[in-house]
Structure formats: structure tokens, C-alpha cells
Amino acid sequence: MLKYISRQNLNALMDKFIAAGIRVVAPRMNAGIPLYEPLKNSNEMVVDQLPRRSAKEAFFPVCEEIMSYEKEGQQVKLTDVDAARFPETVLVGVRPCDAAAIPVLDAVFSWDYKDEFFLERRRKTTIIGLACTTADDACFCTAVGLSPAETRGSDLFLAPLDGGGYACESYSAKGEALIAANGDLFSEPNNSKPLPLAAPQADKIDLKKVKSWLDEHFEDPLWDGIAVRCVGCGACAFVCPACHCFDIVDEGTEKAGKRRKSWDACGFWKFTHHASGYNPRDLQPKRYRNRIMHKFKYYDDKFGQTLCTGCGRCVRICPVGIDIAAIIEEISKKEIS
Amino acid sequence: MSTQSLDTSIYTVITEAIQIEAKRVLSEGQVSAIVGYAAARRKGSAQPIIITDAAGADKLIFTPACVNNLAVYLTKAKKEIPRTGKVGIVVKGCDLKALIGLMGESQLKREDLHLIGIPCAGVLASTVQPATELTAESIASKCCECDAHLPTGCDYLPNVALPPGPQLENRYGVEIARLEALTPAGRWAYWKEQFAKCIKCYACRQVCPFCFCEQCLCDRNKPQMVDTTPRPAGNTAWHIVRAMHLAGRCAGCAECERVCPMDIPLNLLNRKMAIELKELFGYEAGFEVNDKGPLTTFTEKDDQSFIK
Amino acid sequence: MCDTTNTNIYLPYLTTVTEVIDETPDVRTLRLVFQDEQVRDSFSFRAGQFGEYSAFGAGEATFCIASSPTRTGYIECSFRSVGRVTEELRRLEVGDSMGFRGAYGNSYPIEEFYGKNLVFVAGGIALPPLRTLIWNCLDLRNKFGDITIVYGARTEADLVYKRELLEWQERGDVRLVKTVDPGGNGPEWDGKVGFVPTILEETAPSAENTIALVCGPPIMIKFTLPVLEKLGFSDEQVYTTLENRMKCGLGKCGRCNVGNVYVCKDGPVFTAKQIKAMPMEF
Numbered sequence: 001m002l003k004y005i006s007r008q009n010l011n012a013l014m015d016k017f018i019a020a021g022i023r024v025v026a027p028r029m030n031a032g033i034p035l036y037e038p039l040k041n042s043n044e045m046v047v048d049q050l051p052r053r054s055a056k057e058a059f060f061p062v063c064e065e066i067m068s069y070e071k072e073g074q075q076v077k078l079t080d081v082d083a084a085r086f087p088e089t090v091l092v093g094v095r096p097c098d099a100a101a102i103p104v105l106d107a108v109f110s111w112d113y114k115d116e117f118f119l120e121r122r123r124k125t126t127i128i129g130l131a132c133t134t135a136d137d138a139c140f141c142t143a144v145g146l147s148p149a150e151t152r153g154s155d156l157f158l159a160p161l162d163g164g165g166y167a168c169e170s171y172s173a174k175g176e177a178l179i180a181a182n183g184d185l186f187s188e189p190n191n192s193k194p195l196p197l198a199a200p201q202a203d204k205i206d207l208k209k210v211k212s213w214l215d216e217h218f219e220d221p222l223w224d225g226i227a228v229r230c231v232g233c234g235a236c237a238f239v240c241p242a243c244h245c246f247d248i249v250d251e252g253t254e255k256a257g258k259r260r261k262s263w264d265a266c267g268f269w270k271f272t273h274h275a276s277g278y279n280p281r282d283l284q285p286k287r288y289r290n291r292i293m294h295k296f297k298y299y300d301d302k303f304g305q306t307l308c309t310g311c312g313r314c315v316r317i318c319p320v321g322i323d324i325a326a327i328i329e330e331i332s333k334k335e336i337s
Numbered sequence: 338m339s340t341q342s343l344d345t346s347i348y349t350v351i352t353e354a355i356q357i358e359a360k361r362v363l364s365e366g367q368v369s370a371i372v373g374y375a376a377a378r379r380k381g382s383a384q385p386i387i388i389t390d391a392a393g394a395d396k397l398i399f400t401p402a403c404v405n406n407l408a409v410y411l412t413k414a415k416k417e418i419p420r421t422g423k424v425g426i427v428v429k430g431c432d433l434k435a436l437i438g439l440m441g442e443s444q445l446k447r448e449d450l451h452l453i454g455i456p457c458a459g460v461l462a463s464t465v466q467p468a469t470e471l472t473a474e475s476i477a478s479k480c481c482e483c484d485a486h487l488p489t490g491c492d493y494l495p496n497v498a499l500p501p502g503p504q505l506e507n508r509y510g511v512e513i514a515r516l517e518a519l520t521p522a523g524r525w526a527y528w529k530e531q532f533a534k535c536i537k538c539y540a541c542r543q544v545c546p547f548c549f550c551e552q553c554l555c556d557r558n559k560p561q562m563v564d565t566t567p568r569p570a571g572n573t574a575w576h577i578v579r580a581m582h583l584a585g586r587c588a589g590c591a592e593c594e595r596v597c598p599m600d601i602p603l604n605l606l607n608r609k610m611a612i613e614l615k616e617l618f619g620y621e622a623g624f625e626v627n628d629k630g631p632l633t634t635f636t637e638k639d640d641q642s643f644i645k
Numbered sequence: 646m647c648d649t650t651n652t653n654i655y656l657p658y659l660t661t662v663t664e665v666i667d668e669t670p671d672v673r674t675l676r677l678v679f680q681d682e683q684v685r686d687s688f689s690f691r692a693g694q695f696g697e698y699s700a701f702g703a704g705e706a707t708f709c710i711a712s713s714p715t716r717t718g719y720i721e722c723s724f725r726s727v728g729r730v731t732e733e734l735r736r737l738e739v740g741d742s743m744g745f746r747g748a749y750g751n752s753y754p755i756e757e758f759y760g761k762n763l764v765f766v767a768g769g770i771a772l773p774p775l776r777t778l779i780w781n782c783l784d785l786r787n788k789f790g791d792i793t794i795v796y797g798a799r800t801e802a803d804l805v806y807k808r809e810l811l812e813w814q815e816r817g818d819v820r821l822v823k824t825v826d827p828g829g830n831g832p833e834w835d836g837k838v839g840f841v842p843t844i845l846e847e848t849a850p851s852a853e854n855t856i857a858l859v860c861g862p863p864i865m866i867k868f869t870l871p872v873l874e875k876l877g878f879s880d881e882q883v884y885t886t887l888e889n890r891m892k893c894g895l896g897k898c899g900r901c902n903v904g905n906v907y908v909c910k911d912g913p914v915f916t917a918k919q920i921k922a923m924p925m926e927f
Contacts (some may be wrong), residue, residue, distance in 0.1 A: 031534065033600055034372060052598065053536075058449050063566045064534055066655040069701040073659075076701055076742040080653050113895040114912070115653045136466065216593040218904065218924040225927045228417050229385045231409060233540035245899035248655065248892045261655070263536065264898070270556050271891045271900060275508050275728030280889070280903070280927050283417050290902075290926075298905040317545045319596035321377045321384030325564050558729045 001179075002189050005158070006165040008095050009185040011042035017090050018042070018181070025058050026092040027051045036091070036098075047093055047130060047160075054241035054311065055098040056105065057092055057140045062238075063262035066117065066248070070256045083116050089125040090178075097141045097311035099129040099153035101241035108244060115220045117261075122160045128168075129154030132198040138312030140325040141201035146309055148198040161192035163190075200310075202325060207296065207303030207306055214297040218289070226327060227288035229320045236314035236322070242295070242307045245252035245271075266290045288322075296328060341460050341473045344500040351399045354495035355427060359394035359457060360426055366427040368451045370418070371425035372410050374403040381468030385410065399427070401471040404460045405544075406590040408435040411445055412549035425451040429460070430485025434622045435546040435589035441627045442586070444549060454491030454556035456499050459483070463595040473503050479591035479604065481505040489624050509608045516605070519551055528573070535572040537565065541603055542579065547586045554578070580606040585614050585632040588622040654895060657699050657744030658684050663719065668805035672770055673735055674711065674723040677743060680763050690714050690754030692778040693886065693914040697894045698722055707891040709913070710748060711773035713780035720745070722803060723773040749894045750913050753858070755779050762790035764850045766869055768841045768861030769798045772805050774886045774913070775860045779813075786818055792821045792851050798868025800829035822848050841859035842868035850886060852877035859885045870917055874875040878919035887912050887927055889919070903927045 005013070014024045018041065022045035027034050028044040034051045036058060064220045070077045102122070109118040132139075141147060151157045155175035158166035167189060170176045179186050237243040247264040251257055264271060267287050273279045299307040308324070315323050355373065362368045372567045375386035375396040383402040387410070390392060407426055410418050418424075428436060431641035433454065439445045461469055469475045486499050516524055532613030542548045555575060563578060587607045594604040614620045617640045620631035664676035664854075679685040690710055697705040713719035726732045737743060751838065755778070763782060767775045782789050794813060798804045804823065813821045823836035824844040830836075837844050850857075857873050859866060866885060873883050889908045890902040896910040904924040906912065915923075 031530070031536075031600070043504075051486050061570055066653065071701065071742075074738075074740045074742060076659060077743075078656065078659065078744070080651070080656050083652065098732045108897055108899075111896050114652070115654060115897055117655075144560065157875050187764070218926075224417070228387055228412075231415075231540075233542040233543040233596070234538040235540045236597070238536050238538050239598055244897070246892075247898070248705065249565060250350065250699075250704045251566060253701060257657070257702055259701075261898075264900070265538070266899065268539070274890050275731070285417060286926070292904075293904070294899070296850075299904065301905040302907075317598050319592070320539050321379075321382060323378045323384075326378040559732075561729075 001170065001176075003168045003179060003186040004161075004165060004189045004192075005168045005186050009120055010158075010166065011045075012094060013182055013185050014039065014042035014045070014090070021088075023087040023089040024092060025089055027056075036094070040106060045093055048134070050095060050311070050313075051098075052313070053239050054101065054240070054313065055094050055127075056089060056241050056244070058089060058125060059102065059118050060105065060109075060244060060246075064117065065258045065260050065261055066257070068173035068258045069250075069252075076321045077215050081117075083120040086121050086124055089121070090128065091125055092128045093158075094127055094154065095132060095311070096129055096146060096148060096152075096154075097139075098152035098241045100146055100150050101309045102127065104299075104307060104309070105244055107305060108299075111303075126155045126178055129157040130160045131157070131194075133160055133195045135198035136312070136316075138315040138325075139198070139200040139310065140312055142200045143202035143205045143309035143325055143328070144186040144207060144306060144308055144310040145204065148184050148200070160195045161190075162195055163192050165190075166194065167192075167194060168303045172184060199251055202310065205328055208329075209336060210328050210331045211297050211300055213331050213334050214293055218293075222331070223285040223289040225276040226322060230267065230284050230288045230322055231320055232267050232269055232284055232287065233319060234263070234267055235317045235319065236324075237265035237267060238263055239313040241309055241311055241313075263310065266294070275280075292324070292327065292336075321324055341503040343471045343473070343476065343502050345401060345458060345471050347456065347458065347497045347500065347582065348400050350497050351455060351495045352397070354497070355399060356394050356397050358453055358493045359388070359397050359425065360391045363388070363394060364391040368424060368425040369420075369422035371397070371427070371451075371453070372407045373397040373425075373427040373453070374399060374407075374450070379467055381466070383467070397427070401456055401459065401461045402467045403427075403429075403615040404477070404595060406432045406435055406546060406592045408432050408439065408590075409544055409592075410545040411436070411450075412439065412546055413444065413551065420449075423449055423451055425453055427453045427455060428491070429457040430483065430488040431479065431588065431590045433488040433491070433624060434485060435590050437624055437626055438586055438588050438622055439546060440551075441466065441630060442547075443628070447626070450492075451579070452488075452491040452493070454488035454494040456487050456495060456497050458486065458499055458502055464600070473505055476505065476555045477591065477595070478508040482507045482509060485624075490558065492547055508607060511634055512602070512605060513609055513612070518538045531601050532572040532576055533569045533606070534601055535567055535576070536599060537567040537572065537575070538598060540598065544592040544596050545583070546588070546590070547583055548579070554582075576601075576603065576606065581609055583607060583609040585618070585630050586621055587611065655746070655893070657697070657705075657746045658688075660720075660741055660743050660745050662741045662743055665737070665739055665870070668723060668807070669803050672723060672725045674805075675734070675737065675743070676712075676719050676721050677745060677800075678719050679745075680742070684854060685718065686911070688720075689717075690720075690748035691786035692755060692781040693752035693774065694750050695894070695909075695913060696720075696722070696745050696747025696749060696874070698734065699746075699908050700730050700737070701742075701744060703730045703733035705744070705746070705892070706730040706734065707888070707894060709774040709777060709886070711777055713777050713784060715781055715784035723770070723776075727772050728888055746894060750909055751911065753914050755781060758782070758856050759788045760790065760854075762851070762853075762855040763792045764855055764857045765792075765794045765796070766845055766857060766859045766861070767794075768794045768865040769803055771860040771862065773795055775858055776806060776809070780856065783816070783819065790854065791820070791850075792818065793822065794849065794903070795824070795841060795845050795848055796817060797824035797837075797839075797844060798829070799826045801825055801834055807842050841865055842872050845869060846872045848873070851875060852879075852882065855882065857883045859883060873917075880921060881916050883917035884914060885917065885920060886914055889927060890927045
């Protein structure tokens with residue numbers, strides 16, 4: 001059901017949640033960088049910039065403890081993390097490219113073994129998406145079948161209106177419940193026209209065709225051509241809304257410490273390095289190939305989805321200008337034998 | 338706030354000149370490959386490129402978006418680059434200082450390189466879009482105190498005179514003075530806040546020409562010197578370890594700061610180290626190969642005042 | 646896998662080391678008993694599955710469960726110390742606590758092997774992933790036809806499960822062909838001398854109604870598969886296990902994939918047919 005909410009009321013909604021102890025995460029400026037972070041008050045929210053990092057960290061933090069250990073003689077005591085402590089959260093102002101990636105991640109985090117660190121946070125979070133009215137030439141959501149008004153992943157979706165305020169529509173039971181519980185802040189739609197949506201200069205790419213090529217070209221000079229400039233950092237994976245690889249390490253002393261999981265990246269040399277010294281992905285082209293394959297083939301093979309939402313962050317952040325949109329465009333133009 | 342434009346008409350001339358030179362040395366077989374810059378998809382952007390035949394020379398460009406220090410591709414950390422003969426490389430003054438440093442550390446031999454120098458008026462800061470005009474505001478901070486506009490000792494340097502540019506505020510100098518005026522507690526609070534932003538992507542390390550160790554000390558786990566997770570204590574240790582490992586070696590190309598996804602002002606650490614090294618040991622990165630790095634040798638006259 | 650109300654998939658079970666056996670100068674076997682009674686009574690697994698073993702403070706290491714599922718009340722792992730975690734595991738003594746997460750991965754489809762002959766081919770420290778199945782089959786001996794084991798190592802000292810090799814040799818219902826590399830035999834060596842693939846060819850087991858299970862270093866696999874092909878084994882009759890760098894062991898951390906195959910979920914047990922369909926990334 002379509003509703004209207006003014007910016008003032010949206011702020012009031014967020015402040016109401018904050019006062020009730022609900023964590024409100026939205027884009028805010030942190031030392032000059034826009035990031036999705038918990039707000040202290042609604043005035044902190046900025047809606048005119050794409051956050052530097054994605055919203056995945058509301059569900060999949062950069063680093064988190066998964067258990068702690070204590071040794072006493074020959075005994076060890078393990079302490080679990082209390083999932084109940086993950087706070088009730090409302091994510092506000094989430095870009096379509098960020099919101100659409102969250103249900104994509106559901107697949108891997110529920111594959112047979114349920115990762116409650118991710119899933120409990122999912123259950124406790126309501127996502128309020130926001131349509132984009134600006135884009136730069138790194139944005140390519142339209143190339144991967146999404147758009148600046150994509151509602152997938154959002155419980156509630158806001159489209160900015162001419163004259164201020166937002167058209168608001170719910171897409172899930174959570175969204176409906178939020179509107180119902182805060183009915184006084186939402187009103188019937190007025191006659192305002194939506195602001196023109198952003199128009200990323202990225203034509204739709206036939207991802208099936210890209211996958212067909214990837215199915216047959218594990219070995220190909222393309223990989224050397226692209227990856228020769230990749231320096232093997234993790235920036236692309238870390239800013240990506242869909243990348244989810246992680247490391248598990250023990251940190252502490254022999255007597256006591258914590259086991260943590262933290263973001264990892266297949267671009268790192270160390271990622272697949274065996275203790276014996278052997279590394280099946282010993283050169284950067286092999287590592288970079290894995291990135292493209294995982295996003296545009298393996299995740300489809302396993303879960304029927306593409307592991308990319310076209311946000312363009314990796315394109316903007318890559319130290320050496322590797323452009324994933326240009327790569328899949330190039331692949332889509334190749335002959336499929 | 339000054340938004341004086343810098344005269345970038347010379348870039349077109351330079352681009353043509355390096356294309357001709359590249360075509361020449363490749364077709365004559367003088368080099369097996371050239372590491373340079375080419376245009377990328379995004380408007381105004383540039384990316385590193387390796388070309389191995391004369392036909393590819395037309396792809397080479399030089400513009401204010403040519404920010405990368407290409408020296409990183411010649412270190413032993415990048416095993417993918419074919420080094421079957423002499424290699425040509427496009428170098429700005431700051432990039433050349435890094436190559437000189439690598440020669441001093443026996444990582445490269447001058448006779449294996451064909452240096453294509455660039456008279457450079459400056460490149461864009463990482464905080465602006467690639468299609469931005471080069472102005473006193475959009476220029477990279479490192480360019481504000483550059484003393485290497487004309488790299489010397491190259492095999493080829495386009496015959497272009499650099500137009501006079503506007504006076505640029507020495508941003509690093511101002512910020513270092515500001516930090517030096519703080520108390521140690523104040524400085525610690527500043528850096529604690531900066532390092533807390535780090536997500537351990539290692540972009541800083543991976544683009545640095547001097548981080549060429551085949552296995553970084555911090556990637557080893559026997560022993561685990563520095564925690565790998567992105568947490569404040571480990572992050573602080575990581576950045577301090579890196580700054581110390583670069584002291585006396587860093588050429589000031591500021592790539593580390595450019596590539597940091599979290600805008601941590603990493604080059605401030607390296608600039609501060611460089612100031613200390615100049616004061617204590619008279620050392621400065623430059624265009625002369627120095628095979629006795631200040632922290633790899635000692636003399637009896639060395640300052641010992643820090644030993645309390 | 647066992648009954649548990651725990652929802653943290655990364656939380657290990659606690660086990661106590663009840664036995665430490667030095668198989669070779671650098672390979673050790675640990676026998677572990679779950680500390681929680683309920684876990685101890687309900688834990689079950691299938692041959693071929695693996696676990697993540699914790700040396701708290703150092704981390705986790707991935708090994709197959711080397712004991713047979715038919716022998717309940719304990720599990721075993723055998724490993725060589727190559728890195729930080731395995732070195733830490735080597736410092737454990739009887740009575741020490743250790744962590745275990747698992748059992749993970751797929752397993753040998755043992756029911757499909759009923760009524761067939763089995764040929765086990767292993768080299769060096771790669772016997773453990775087959776040893777679990779060997780004992781599983783020997784404990785259900787009458788379900789299978791002929792059982793042949795071809796096992797070799799560089800030298801006599803490098804053979805693992807020496808006590809069990811003797812048992813297998815002495816049993817009347819198993820044919821054990823043990824070998825060492827040329828030069829690896831001591832003065833009292835009573836086995837063959839030659840590389841495993843060569844000795845396998847010599848042994849020439851029939852491929853008729855037979856399943857071959859191979860485990861060894863890549864170089865041994867490389868030369869063994871053609872021998873099996875020569876002996877008439879089809880790619881679907883040959884099974885092997887893969888190992889790869891792992892962390893979570895349960896399909897999430899994105900590290901162990903070979904192409905679109907996750908070694909921790911789709912493996913570690915594969916047929917030669919599946920191996921040949923994989924990209925060269927292992």
C-alpha cells in the first residue's frame with residue numbers, strides 16, 4: 001500500500017526508534033567519509049552520497065568474536081557469543097544496490113549450516129531502502145538487471161518526491177508492521193511527482209551469456225590481460241555489498257583469548273596458501289579469475305544468483321583502476337562457441 | 338579557496354611524445370615490454386597497462402589522472418610481469434625516486450630499464466572524480482611540495498618546458514606542524530582515531546614499491562607479529578610497523594595514502610619519517626642511487642640522543 | 646553430527662586426548678573422546694568426512710576423521726606438523742583438551758560398494774583418509790568381495806599405522822601389498838620396493854566389479870590414475886579425496902573451492918570423473 005512520509009516525519013521515526021533503544025543504522029559522515037553507521041540522532045543521516053562501504057556489515061561485521069577460550073591446566077572452557085545480544089535494528093536510507101545484495105547473501109549463510117551471526121541479525125533488522133536520484137559513471141546496477149528504484153531486499157522502500165518527502169511502499173510483512181506501528185507518521189500519498197531517478201550509463205548485460213563464456217573459459221588470455229595490473233589487495237572485496245569471504249583466527253595468549261572471524265579476500269596471496277607452501281592460486285591472474293568466476297558463475301551454479309549488484313564501489317576504489325563493469329561487458333561481447 | 342587551474346596543455350604533447358618513443362623502442366626490439374598508462378572506461382580515468390608490441394603504443398597516455406606509481410610492477414612481488422629483456426617504464430619524478438631506491442636495494446638494475454620520464458605538473462587527488470580539472474584544489478597533496486617535476490637521468494624525456502604553476506600550499510607541512518604542536522596524548526588520540534578506521538585491506542602495502550617482501554612479516558603466523566583482524570590495537574601496530582620498515586626507504590610517492598579506502602592520511606607518517614631521516618642522517622630520497630641506506634648502515638658519528 | 650541445542654556453528658565440541666601415538670618421526674595420531682556425555686553418545690559420522698580440530702590460541706586445522714564410524718566412543722586424527730596449528734597440536738599430551746567441529750563434508754558412498762571388490766591405494770601420510778574406510782569395511786567384512794590394499798611410503802620409517810599394517814597382513818581376508826621407494830627399505834624389510842603406481846600395476850587387481858580408492862600426494866595420484874585406467878577401471882570406479890586450504894569447513898568462508906566445487910561441501914570425496922571435470926585449481 002502506497003503511503004507518504006515527509007522528511008521531518010522520517011527523522012521523527014528514526015528518533016523514536018533511537019529513543020526506544022532500537023539501533024538505527026543509516027548513511028552518516030564519519031571523518032569526511034559517508035558510511036552506514038549507527039546514528040545518535042536523525043540529523044546525522046546524509047542521503048545525497050553513496051556510502052563508501054556497503055550495508056552488508058550490519059549483518060556481516062568487519063570483525064566479530066565467535067567464541068572465547070580459557071585454559072586451566074588441562075581443561076579448557078569455551079564461552080559462546082550470545083546471539084540474543086544482536087540488537088533490534090532499522091537500516092534506513094539503504095541504496096538499492098546495497099539492499100538487493102542482502103537476500104543474495106542469505107543463500108550462502110543458510111546453505112545447510114545456519115550462520116546465526118548473520119541470520120539472527122537478519123531476523124532482527126528492518127531495511128528501509130531509498131531510490132537513487134544521482135549516479136556516477138562507476139554505477140552499473142542497470143547492467144546487472146537492477147535499477148536505481150530496485151525494491152528487492154527492502155522491507156520498506158522510499159522514493160524521493162518533488163517538493164520533499166518520500167513515496168513509501170512496503171514489500172514485506174516487516175515493512176507493513178513498521179507502518180502499522182507508526183501510522184501517525186505516514187499519510188496518504190499526495191500528488192507530488194517522484195524526482196527523476198538516476199540514469200546509470202550502463203546498458204543491460206546478458207549475464208547468462210557472460211556465464212556461458214565463463215563456463216568454457218577457465219583458461220583464457222583474458223585473465224592475464226586484466227589481472228596483470230591487480231596488486232592483490234582486498235579493497236574490492238571489502239567495499240563490495242556481496243563479497244562475504246572471511247577468515248577465522250584465534251587471538252590471545254595460550255591461557256585465554258578469543259576466536260574471531262573477519263573479512264578476507266580471494267585477491268590476497270595468502271587466501272589459498274597451504275601450510276605446506278603449495279598455493280593453487282599462486283599468481284594474481286588465477287586469484288582475479290576466481291573473483292569474476294565466483295560472482296558471475298559459481299554463485300549462479302550453486303544458488304541461482306549473481307554475486308554483484310552493480311554498485312560500482314570496486315571500480316571507484318581499485319588502486320589500479322580495474323573496472324569490473326568493463327570486464328563483464330567485454331566478456332558479453334565475446335563469441336560463445 | 339583557490340581554484341586556479343594548472344596549465345595542462347603539455348599533457349597532449351607528452352602523450353604524443355611517449356607514444357612515439359614507445360613505438361620506437363618496441364619495434365627496434367630494445368625493450369620487451371613497456372609499463373605505462375592507458376585510458377580506462379570511466380571518463381577521464383587512466384589505468385596501468387603493459388604493452389608488448391609496437392601496435393599497442395598508441396594506447397599510452399599521460400594525463401593528470403595518471404596517478405599510479407608503476408614501479409610496483411617491476412618489483413619481485415609482481416611475478417606476473419614478463420621480464421624477458423629490458424623493460425620500458427613511464428615515470429613521473431616521484432615514481433623515479435622509488436625506482437632509484439629499488440636500485441639502491443639491489444632490486445633492479447639500471448641497465449635493465451628504459452626510463453621514459455615525464456615532465457609533470459601534477460596529478461589529481463584521490464578525493465576527486467577522474468574527470469575533474471586539475472586545479473590548486475584538486476591536485477594531490479604530494480604535488481604541493483614536489484621537487485621532482487623534471488625527472489633526471491632518464492633514457493628519454495619529452496622536450497617540453499613546464500609552464501609556471503600557481504603557488505601551492507604545502508598541505509603535508511601544515512598538517513605535520515599541526516600535529517607536532519599537539520601533546521603526545523593529543524597526537525595519540527588523533528592516530529588512534531585514524532587507525533580505528535583501517536579495515537586491513539592492505540591496499541597500502543600492495544601498491545608500495547618498497548613492500549616487495551615475498552611474504553610480509555605480518556602475513557606470517559610463526560610467530561604472529563601483528564594481529565590480522567581489523568581492530569584498533571592490531572591496526573595501530575600494522576601501520577607503525579609499516580612506517581618503520583619504510584623509514585629511510587620510502588620515496589614519498591604517497592600511493593599508500595591515495596589508495597586507502599578509508600582515507601587514512603598514511604603519507605603523514607612517511608613524511609614525518611622522512612623529515613626525521615633528513616635531520617638525523619642527512620638522508621633524502623632523490624635521483625641518485627644510494628646503496629648504503631641510512632638505516633642499513635651506521636657510522637660512529639650517528640646521533641645517539643634517543644638513547645636515554 | 647549429533648544432537649545439540651547449540652546454534653553457533655563455529656563453536657567446537659571439547660574433546661580430551663586419550664592417546665598419543667607417534668606413527669613416524671613427524672606424523673602423530675591423537676585419539677579423542679568428547680567431553681560432553683550427550684555428544685559422546687550421539688556423535689556419528691561417515692567414513693570420508695573431516696573435522697576442524699582446534700589448538701586453542703593457535704587456531705584450527707583440517708583433518709579427516711581417521712577412525713572408523715563403526716568404532717564409537719572416540720575419534721582419531723593423524724597429522725604431520727607443518728604449520729602453527731599442527732605444531733601446537735603436537736604439544737598436546739594425554740589428558741589435554743582439544744576442540745573439534747564436524748563431521749563435515751560428504752563421505753564414501755559405502756552402500757554402493759556392497760558386494761564389490763575394493764582396492765585401496767595410498768601413499769605416505771595419505772593413508773588416514775582411507776584407513777577410516779578400510780576399518781569400516783573390515784568391520785562389515787562379509788558385505789564386500791576381495792579387499793586389496795596397496796600402500797607405500799618413501800621409507801619404512803614413513804609408513805603410518807605400522808601396527809595396523811601388521812594386523813591387515815595377518816588377517817586372512819585382506820591382501821596387503823606394502824612398498825617403499827627404492828632405497829627406502831631397511832635390512833629386514835619384507836615388503837616390495839618400488840613406487841606405489843608401479844607396484845599397483847604389478848599387483849594388477851581386476852577392475853571387474855571393483856571400486857578403487859586412491860589417496861596420496863598429487864604426484865602419486867598423477868601416476869596412479871593412468872595405471873587404473875590401464876587396468877580397466879572407469880572414472881566412475883575410482884574415488885579419491887581432495888584437500889584444500891580451509892577455515893570454516895562448512896561452505897561459507899569461500900576459500901576451498903576448486904572452480905564451483907566446494908571441497909568442504911561437495912567433497913572431500915570425489916570420483917575420478919568429477920576430478921577430471923574440475924578446473925586445474927588444486
